[in-house]
Amino acid sequence: MTRKKVKLAFIMNDSARKATFKKRKKGLMKKVNELSTLCGIDACAIIYSPYEAQPEVWPNNIGVQRVLAQFKRMPEMEQSKKMVNQESFIRQRITKANEQLKKQIKENRDKELTEVMYQCLTGKGSIANLMLPDLNDLGGLVDQTIKDICRRIESLKKGVTGPSGSQPGRSQVNNGSNSGVMNAMDKRHVVDQNVGGVNGMQRTQWFTDWMNNPSDQQNMGMGMGMGMGHGYEMVPFGDNPNMIWPNQFFP
């Protein structure tokens, strides 16, 4: 395997380029071969290089002709439906990556909201610092949680067995009213504004970093370039609201 990551750009050095070509061409042919064998399908590859007058092919000249003939026999639309060049291929991959990214971001936000909820529950986090959309979502999450709790209470009352039960060693539980740690949170909801100089316009991702040490920020807020005091220069946002790509990247 390669020792270092190769930059995806035309290799200027002639001998390096030729060496890379030889290796990768060999690897590519091997991959076509494997694909054909593993899946029992027809395929062909044609490579024109400046190093040879004749193209390098897989499986062989006759094989290529056969596959191409099969290809051309198909209706035009079928031929072009899954036809790509470099540009369209990379665009496809970008679209797919974008979808995955959006999904992961949403998943992370939901997870983060749960953390925020638990923090606010015990007063470790302040609701006052949250912005409207996050507050709304938090409210929704709390509602949903309450619903789930009620449902569980009902099923317990009906005598449905489940893994519940008092565990020994839980100190805060019993004196019949809201005692223990939980009480504290009622008093601590309205806390000081501007913890650590947080400006209200930041994503809730700041929250977790705020809760942890500032030094932890390095581990968490990587790609998105956030953190206290950072502006939104790094946050991707382009003309297309569905695409996560910074406009200012290519002025």
Place this chain on the structure above:
Amino acid sequence: MSKKPSLGRQKIKIAKIQIKNHLQVTFSKRRSGLFKKASELCTLCGVEIAIVVFSPAGKVFSFGHPEVESVTDRFLARKSNVNSSNLHLVESHQIASVPELNLQLMYMVNELEAEKKRSEALDQMRKDGQSQFWWEAPIEDLSLHELQQLKDSMEELKKSVDIHVNNIIGGSDRAPIILSSTGDSCVDNYIWLCP
């Protein structure tokens, strides 16, 4: 420890796959990987390539640089030299955008990596919370008394949230408009975050 998303790299025998589902999945992944490698070869070495592949279902996939047709025509003709001016036209249009697209893709892949790491960190936080505080444990694990306590606390929390929401809205119904009136690009991030 989060469980592994896939089996990872495993050595397989190069013979036709027997299980249809595996075959289809393998085809899909390998075809994509093959095109990726071809695309890289083109970028790195500036060569012309065409790959044509038939799927198990009989559909045809093809990759070509600069275009599938130009390369296959060139191969099939093989007598005269291809009209190079046409090629250059197509090529120069593509060449202009491909490096930028590659950068964009790389950026996106890095972002995805970062979000995945963040996801793991959040999972760990949840796990830590669950083991440290009884009220953070899954609902199924709580006793009736604990559930009732938790419910009361949650309801208090909800009240506080509602109070703050009302404070922000300030009694007017401008709430949805608040986000867009500043014209700040920061605002757009919220629209993005809260679809």
